[in-house]
Amino acid sequence: MTALAEFPALTLDDLLSLSKERGLSLSSEEMGAIQARFRAAGRAPTECELETLAQTWSEHCKHKTFRAAVVHVEKDELGLERRREYKDLLKETIVKATEDLRRPWCISVFKDNAGIVSYDGKDALALKVETHNHPSALEPYGGAGTGLGGVIRDVLGAGLGAKPIANTDVFCFGPLGEGPEFKTGSGLTTRRIFHGVVSGVRDYGNRMGIPTVSGAVVFDEDFRDNPLVFCGTLGLMPVDKVAKEVRAGDRVVMLGGRVGRDGIHGATFSSDNLTAGIPSSVVQIGNPIVEKKFMDVLLAARDRGLYRGVTDCGAGGLSSAVGEMGEQTGVDVCLEKVPLKYEGLKPWEIWLSESQERMVLAVPPENLSALLKLCASEDVEATDIGEFTGTGRLRVRFKDEMLVDMEMAFLHGGCPKRRMSSTWSAPATTSFPQPGGKGAGPKEALLGILAQPTVASKEWIIRQYDHEVQGRTILKPLVGPSQAGPGDASVIWIRPDSEEAVAISCGVSPHYSRWDPYWMAASVLDEAVRNLVSVGTDPDTIAVLDNFCAGDPTNPAILGEVVRAAQACHDTAKAYGTPFISGKDSFYNQFVDHKTGEKRAIPTTLLVTAMGRVLDASKLVTMDLKKAGNWLYVLGETRDELGGSRYGIWWRERFPSRGGGLFGSVPRVNPRETWPLYEKLNEAMKNSLIASCHDCSDGGLAAALAEMALAGGLGAYGDLRKVPVTADLKAEGRTDKVMFSESNGRFIVEVGARARREFLALFKGMVVGALGQVRETPRLDLVDLKGKTISWKLADVEKAWRGGMKV
Amino acid sequence: MSVWQVVVTVKSRVTDHHGEALKKECVHSGLKGVKSVRVGPAYELSGNLPETEVRRLAERLLADPVTQEASIAVPGAVKAPAGARLVRIWLKNGVADPVGDTVLFAAKDVGVRGLDSARSGRAYEFHGPAGADALRRFCEEHLMNPLIQRVEIL
Numbered sequence: 019m020t021a022l023a024e025f026p027a028l029t030l031d032d033l034l035s036l037s038k039e040r041g042l043s044l045s046s047e048e049m050g051a052i053q054a055r056f057r058a059a060g061r062a063p064t065e066c067e068l069e070t071l072a073q074t075w076s077e078h079c080k081h082k083t084f085r086a087a088v089v090h091v092e093k094d095e096l097g098l099e100r101r102r103e104y105k106d107l108l109k110e111t112i113v114k115a116t117e118d119l120r121r122p123w124c125i126s127v128f129k130d131n132a133g134i135v136s137y138d139g140k141d142a143l144a145l146k147v148e149t150h151n152h153p154s155a156l157e158p159y160g161g162a163g164t165g166l167g168g169v170i171r172d173v174l175g176a177g178l179g180a181k182p183i184a185n186t187d188v189f190c191f192g193p194l195g196e197g198p199e200f201k202t203g204s205g206l207t208t209r210r211i212f213h214g215v216v217s218g219v220r221d222y223g224n225r226m227g228i229p230t231v232s233g234a235v236v237f238d239e240d241f242r243d244n245p246l247v248f249c250g251t252l253g254l255m256p257v258d259k260v261a262k263e264v265r266a267g268d269r270v271v272m273l274g275g276r277v278g279r280d281g282i283h284g285a286t287f288s289s290d291n292l293t294a295g296i297p298s299s300v301v302q303i304g305n306p307i308v309e310k311k312f313m314d315v316l317l318a319a320r321d322r323g324l325y326r327g328v329t330d331c332g333a334g335g336l337s338s339a340v341g342e343m344g345e346q347t348g349v350d351v352c353l354e355k356v357p358l359k360y361e362g363l364k365p366w367e368i369w370l371s372e373s374q375e376r377m378v379l380a381v382p383p384e385n386l387s388a389l390l391k392l393c394a395s396e397d398v399e400a401t402d403i404g405e406f407t408g409t410g411r412l413r414v415r416f417k418d419e420m421l422v423d424m425e426m427a428f429l430h431g432g433c434p435k436r437r438m439s440s441t442w443s444a445p446a447t448t449s450f451p452q453p454g455g456k457g458a459g460p461k462e463a464l465l466g467i468l469a470q471p472t473v474a475s476k477e478w479i480i481r482q483y484d485h486e487v488q489g490r491t492i493l494k495p496l497v498g499p500s501q502a503g504p505g506d507a508s509v510i511w512i513r514p515d516s517e518e519a520v521a522i523s524c525g526v527s528p529h530y531s532r533w534d535p536y537w538m539a540a541s542v543l544d545e546a547v548r549n550l551v552s553v554g555t556d557p558d559t560i561a562v563l564d565n566f567c568a569g570d571p572t573n574p575a576i577l578g579e580v581v582r583a584a585q586a587c588h589d590t591a592k593a594y595g596t597p598f599i600s601g602k603d604s605f606y607n608q609f610v611d612h613k614t615g616e617k618r619a620i621p622t623t624l625l626v627t628a629m630g631r632v633l634d635a636s637k638l639v640t641m642d643l644k645k646a647g648n649w650l651y652v653l654g655e656t657r658d659e660l661g662g663s664r665y666g667i668w669w670r671e672r673f674p675s676r677g678g679g680l681f682g683s684v685p686r687v688n689p690r691e692t693w694p695l696y697e698k699l700n701e702a703m704k705n706s707l708i709a710s711c712h713d714c715s716d717g718g719l720a721a722a723l724a725e726m727a728l729a730g731g732l733g734a735y736g737d738l739r740k741v742p743v744t745a746d747l748k749a750e751g752r753t754d755k756v757m758f759s760e761s762n763g764r765f766i767v768e769v770g771a772r773a774r775r776e777f778l779a780l781f782k783g784m785v786v787g788a789l790g791q792v793r794e795t796p797r798l799d800l801v802d803l804k805g806k807t808i809s810w811k812l813a814d815v816e817k818a819w820r821g822g823m824k825v
Numbered sequence: 826m827s828v829w830q831v832v833v834t835v836k837s838r839v840t841d842h843h844g845e846a847l848k849k850e851c852v853h854s855g856l857k858g859v860k861s862v863r864v865g866p867a868y869e870l871s872g873n874l875p876e877t878e879v880r881r882l883a884e885r886l887l888a889d890p891v892t893q894e895a896s897i898a899v900p901g902a903v904k905a906p907a908g909a910r911l912v913r914i915w916l917k918n919g920v921a922d923p924v925g926d927t928v929l930f931a932a933k934d935v936g937v938r939g940l941d942s943a944r945s946g947r948a949y950e951f952h953g954p955a956g957a958d959a960l961r962r963f964c965e966e967h968l969m970n971p972l973i974q975r976v977e978i979l
Contacts, residue, residue, distance in 0.1 A: 156972055157970055157972055157973055160973070196853070196854060196966075197854075205971070205972075206970065210970075214970075279919050280920075280921050301920060301972060301973050302921065303916075303920060303921040303923060304923070305921070305923035305926065307923070307927070308923075359921075373921070374921075
């Protein structure tokens with residue numbers, strides 16, 4: 019045993035230095051708990067034991083922040099202080115909403131590698147979204163590729179394994195460019211990171227034969243040094259393959275690629291600030307062909323019932339995967355049996371290596387030879403590396419040397435609960451500046467907003483992804499006759515003999531966080547749900563998934579943002595009846611410049627990924643305008659909500675000298691108004707009353723209408739005086755606010771002449787405005803609040819939107 | 826034990842799209858004097874390999890016989906043609922190389938037994954009077970990630 023002989027006698031300060039020196043990312047309190055445990059055992063820990071504890075207790079694996087006890091104090095805009103104590107942040111917010119909702123179709127939530135819902139009683143759907151931010155900042159191609167590879171394995175390791183049927187990708191980058199002013203903290207330019215990430219996701223997803231169907235990209239200065247890379251996978255599995263177990267006597271089998279020195283310390287590295295001077299050993303490069311091969315074998319073995327339990331080897335490598343699987347039983351592992359890429363790895367490196375494309379199975383001894391034979395027949399390496407025991411201990415040896423020998427109870431239950439404090443104060447905001455000045459009218463603003471890279475066409479990215487493979491994609495990411503319109507949600511067909519399908523979408527609006535993370539989170543959830551409703555998803559079947567990204571959570575102001583966002587997730591999910599089924603968090607998304615000591619953190623960002631059932635896929639609705647002469651209606655109320663809006667961003671870039679600070683109010687969500695509207699819209703779609711539908715989000719109503727027109731290749735006329743607005747907005751009479759407000763819960767719908775009467779009868783008593791009509795002439799005409807017509811040529815609108823993202 | 830370098834380029838009558846795109850990037854980023862660029866994959870193969878075997882690998886596995894051609898050399902003997910500079914970008918040792926692994930695997934399929942290791946990289950031929958230092962800076966900023974790759978300029 020390599021004993022750290024002096025460990026039991028170290029002071030807390032020494033322990034903390036040891037944690038830093040070895041890159042363990044453990045706090046002095048956590049190191050103290052380890053010391054107490056080993057003092058009681060009368061010995062020092064081995065190097066491997068310390069590393070195993072660091073991996074298992076890492077932020078990445080343990081979610082220490084979300085599981086922490088938090089004392090939260092916040093001050094509203096009037097300065098009134100409120101205090102709330104959470105014993106366990108996650109349990110009392112996101113998980114609580116799911117528990118309270120008691121949806122019977124949620125069959126495995128917050129416990130497995132992915133959230134699993136029953137699809138129709140026979141099949142189940144597993145959904146997971148992961149982040150791979152730190153690795154992508156350093157090596158974008160490898161980082162993003164292995165991010166996607168990892169989430170695919172999560173779904174393969176959910177239950178007894180789900181077949182991946184769709185991928186999603188959401189990115190946040192700094193403004194694109196080359197040259198010194200676009201250099202990021204890792205030394206690469208923003209454009210290099212962007213190209214690397216897109217091609218990494220493309221190559222991994224395409225080579226695995228999984229369609230990438232849904233996504234979003236945000237470009238903002240806030241993400242220059244800390245790009246965010248979210249990759250998601252949707253999987254399909256028989257409902258009787260959801261339960262898994264591990265029994266004493268089962269063999270531990272490692273499946274897939276060989277082990278090298280790749281990505282050592284990935285889990286602890288992701289629990290630390292990004293600094294310059296990171297060693298290349300943290301970088302992982304994926305090999306999708308290896309993963310594709312074992313995916314096929316794994317699903318065949320699943321159907322033959324050859325194994326009882328499975329999990330993926332992700333962060334922490336074997337130490338996390340084996341440690342997790344053997345939690346209830348105990349496990350013995352012989353590391354000399356692990357196949358290596360090359361000689362010279364130290365035992366602890368074998369144990370912790372994050373070499374990609376590996377899974378760990380619990381195989382009943384009587385099935386071992388059949389499994390190994392099946393793997394050999396498909397050219398997939400599988401190795402018996404140990405046994406699940408009944409001892410309740412984790413024992414790892416390399417030949418005769420015992421490297422780890424400790425109780426599972428301590429490994430999984432010994433990490434002291436974090437006690438944290440958080441604060442939030444409503445920031446001072448000013449009213450939105452008055453319009454005026456040359457080139458600052460609504461006409462220029464609409465073109466300017468459509469050309470913002472975040473809003474502009476993502477066709478360059480989308481076309482690199484195969485979104486057709488497997489032949490299930492009914493609604494594709496780009497829609498309309500020229501297949502260029504930005505669809506609200508993608509729809510995947512599950513079974514050939516059924517009219518049902520599943521829709522998937524997302525919502526992300528990090529810029530709202532600067533105003534209020536609560537309304538950022540509520541808006542994001544509403545957007546994800548609204549996107550699904552826009553295509554015809556039954557609102558009552560929607561399940562959602564959260565991904566939080568933030569800076570250093572030990573900073574109370576940053577944790578305060580997270581707490582507020584988590585509370586909004588609870589409140590909104592409960593009001594909507596949309597349970598969270600799984601989630602993930604990524605902290606320390608901040609760059610520390612080692613020369614100046616300056617810390618640059620991202621705004622707290624929440625990605626909500628949503629899925630729901632479409633009961634009749636023949637009634638799906640897309641967002642492209644369909645026919646000249648059809649009527650256009652606005653559903654939902656427009657309020658004075660331009661805080662964090664695309665218009666606000668355009669204004670700031672256009673007139674940097676005219677408005678500093680935060681202006682306008684951030685969009686809020688009022689479920690009591692929006693939910694009945696969503697249900698009604700779904701009913702109208704089921705009755706085939708809606709020809710096209712698009713939700714109003716980035717760029718508001720005007721951008722939504724412009725997108726519908728260019729997607730359909732048809733013109734549109736709209737009268738902004740007919741848009742339902744709040745009394746104060748009406749009194750103010752500002753055209754720009756009506757055009758660009760990003761109030762939640764709104765849609766533009768197109769209704770055919772014959773369906774009009776029935777549509778109006780159905781929506782009686784709801785907030786509906788008769789906006790205008792679809793026209794043949796390729797022009798967008800909007801009548802402003804003074805009765806004057808603002809006109810755009812469709813070609814100009816299209817040029818701005820298509821050319822906005824300069825790759 | 827012998828070490829070989831194989832560089833695959835598109836045939837002269839075929840348009841080198843990657844090369845043309847890169848030339849534009851040179852102009853865009855201010856690297857002066859580059860008249861043309863040729864780009865292609867490079868491989869470093871080692872093992873008990875006679876030249877005939879390396880040629881077989883290069884022609885049957887590494888290059889597409891319709892559009893590409895392969896050149897073979899011993900690493901130390903590679904020289905830049907007059908008026909040009911050669912750039913090789915390799916993955917650093919220890920960084921996973923799935924392309925190299927696949928070459929190793931596929932070599933067996935084409936009947937080449939003596940290959941012990943294969944590493945993949947990119948080869949560039951810059952024509953024009955761009956200086957070595959400027960070229961190195963350009964490579965580090967545009968063509969590689971110094972965290973996982975190293976560059977050779979000949």
